[in-house]
Amino acid sequence: MKNALLAFVSAIALSVPLLAAAHESEAHKIEHSMKRQFDRPDAPLKVAPVTIVGEHAVAGWTQQARGGRALLHKDKAGWSITLCAGDGLLQTEVLASAGVPAAQARQLAAAVGAAEARLPARQRQLFASFEGVVKVQAGHAHGAGAHAGHAPAAKH
Helix, strand or coil, rough: HHHHHHHHHHHHHHHHHHHHHHHHHHHHHHHHHHHHHECCCCCCEEEEHHHHHEEEEEEEEEEEEEEEEEEEEEECCEEEEEEEECCHHHHHHHHHHHCCHHHHHHHHHHHHHHHHHHHCHHHHEEEEEEECCECCCCCCCCCCCCCCCCCCCCCC
């Protein structure tokens, strides 16, 4: 019994770094995807923090004097932006209304709040400056004006 318990605890201890590495890899994919769509030499896009729960993520972004948050969903094609908003993406109700299952919406809202609590106040203010909630249709995340001038500027 003692050996089985020791083996179980060892297996969990070994899996924690693997889970952290997998999360970091997915966060990196999200950051790269957003930068590929919106980064410009004259307006670099900064993406952080990226918080992932299941197949949903919230990524904070800043670009020059603008900022906001993007809700992303992962499917077999990868991560795609579902909507952009400001502080709405800190609310369980907004996440759930965007299609995040209720339990995951609660986890995601709490995790985003915790991740952002470690950031400077100015960065959080930029995230909050995004006005409204803009739904993004698949394939339209990088079109000019896709976010009514509030989201990252699209590459041209």
